[in-house]
Amino acid sequence: MDAFTVPVASPALNIETPRLILRQWKDNDFAPFAAMNADPQVMEFFPSVLTREKSDEMATRCRDLIAERGWGIWAVELRETGEFIGFVGLHTPGYDLPFTPCVEIGWRLRADSWGQGYCSEAARAAxxxxxxxxGLSEIVAFTALPNLRSQAVMKKMGMVSNPHENFSHPAVEKGSWLEEHCLYRLKRA
Structure with a gap:
């Protein structure tokens, strides 16, 4: 894939794993998503928790991007119950970062779903x-340096970091303990 060309999937991708479904967002995902984004434990490595309005804006952007190009940050539900537990997916960062343009993988799950392998299972599928x-040739991931849980998932996926590629995230306040981010990369085998 040309680094400047955003691929389009038609029809839209829905991804299933043994325990999970990564799918387009539904209106009834917005309330549990807002509750998750208001949880200080879930949002520990972000500048702040999100208001309901900001959370709904984010979910709407995720839904619109999937509708537009067929892939993106998917809602994640448990196959067995249909319960929404968060998101995992692929995204093109909207910030000017030292390594853009690129496609990143990202995730955010409810705290009560941590430690069960859901994040790794969904991330592998994405x-x-x-x-x-x-047809991507490389996918990146990045997080604040203190976020060791996300870095553990990145390593589990086979992603590799280079400390020389650490960067200050432009959306994080200068001097914040979350400002410095690490970058992980994975190339197509």
């Missing part, structure tokens, strides 16, 4: 879709 169905 990476596979990015490489096999979208």
């Amino acid at each position: 990476l596979d879709a990015g490489f096999t169905q979208l």
Whole structure:
């Protein structure tokens, strides 16, 4: 894939794993998403929790991007119950970062779903879709340096970091303990 070309999937990708479904957002995802984004534990490594309005704006952007290009930050539900537990997906960052343009993988799950392997399971499926169905040659991930849980998932996916690529995130206040971010990369095998 040309680094400046955003791929389009038609029809839109829905991804299933043994325990999860990564899918387009539904209206009834917005309330549990807002509750998750208001949880200080979930939002520990972000500048702040999100208001309901900001959370709804984010979910709407995620839904609109999937509708536009067929892939993105998918809502994640448990196959067994249909319960919304968060998001995992692929995104083109909207900030001018030292390594853009690129496609990143990101995730955010409810705290009560942590430690059960859901994030890794969904992330593997999203990476596979990015490489096999979208033809991406590389996918990146980044997080604040103190976020060791997300870095553990990145490493589990086979992603590799280089400390020389650490950067100050432009959306984080200068001097904040969250300002410095690390970058992980994974190339298509």
